[in-house]
Amino acid sequence: QKEVEQNSGPLSVPEGAIASLNCTYSDRGSQSFFWYRQYSGKSPELIMSIYSNGDKEDGRFTAQLNKASQYVSLLIRDSQPSDSATYLCAVNRDDKIIFGKGTRLHILP
Amino acid sequence: ETGVTQTPRHLVMGMTNKKSLKCEQHLGHNAMYWYKQSAKKPLELMFVYSLEERVENNSVPSRFSPECPNSSHLFLHLHTLQPEDSALYLCASSPGTGYEQYFGPGTRLTVT
Numbered sequence: 589q590k591e592v593e594q595n596s597g598p599l600s601v602p603e604g605a606i607a608s609l610n611c612t613y614s615d616r617g618s619q620s621f622f623w624y625r626q627y628s629g630k631s632p633e634l635i636m637s638i639y640s641n642g643d644k645e646d647g648r649f650t651a652q653l654n655k656a657s658q659y660v661s662l663l664i665r666d667s668q669p670s671d672s673a674t675y676l677c678a679v680n681r682d683d684k685i686i687f688g689k690g691t692r693l694h695i696l697p
Numbered sequence: 698e699t700g701v702t703q704t705p706r707h708l709v710m711g712m713t714n715k716k717s718l719k720c721e722q723h724l725g726h727n728a729m730y731w732y733k734q735s736a737k738k739p740l741e742l743m744f745v746y747s748l749e750e751r752v753e754n755n756s757v758p759s760r761f762s763p764e765c766p767n768s769s770h771l772f773l774h775l776h777t778l779q780p781e782d783s784a785l786y787l788c789a790s791s792p793g794t795g796y797e798q799y800f801g802p803g804t805r806l807t808v809t
């Protein structure tokens with residue numbers, strides 16, 4: 589099992605709908621979880637951090653964490669064409685951050 | 698300057714050249730990283746420095762040589778590169794290893 593797994597996509601979502609991005613991880617000891625957004629040709633940008641079970645909301649973004657099931661998700665409400673990007677899930681393992689390969693999200697106008 | 702800066706932003710070099718990439722972080726962080734990202738590929742971690750000490754080297758060819766003179770600066774020295782080394786080279790920093798990372802804008806490298 590890969591340490592951090594994401595569906596590569598592309599995930600196509602109509603403008604205005606909710607985009608749901610999922611990530612699973614293998615290390616039960618992981619305590620910190622991050623979502624990055626990366627536009628084509630640009631560097632990753634940290635958009636959400638979550639450390640405890642449940643939901644964390646920031647504007648149109650909601651991160652959800654379920655440690656028992658070892659998954660973390662990112663919801664984007666009222667999706668906009670500017671949300672089209674690759675979203676990277678990152679999880680800490682011991683003293684390292686492990687990145688997933690990313691999910692390409694395409695918002696359809 | 699704020700955040701993480703990288704210079705140059707674009708670099709074209711021949712296979713026999715020697716060049717260096719520079720990264721500087723203005724966040725007071727203790728860890729710095731080099732990543733390689735080829736077109737439409739995932740991030741590949743190359744090197745990790747913590748408090749100026751190299752703590753990870755992910756089987757990177759010796760034609761890539763990192764240097765971390767202090768906790769704010771990181772260099773990647775390049776020599777006799779191959780065309781397949783053409784990629785986006787990203788620098789990142791974090792408060793410590795295992796914490797969230799902040800990325801610079803990257804250097805787009807083309808080897809001819």
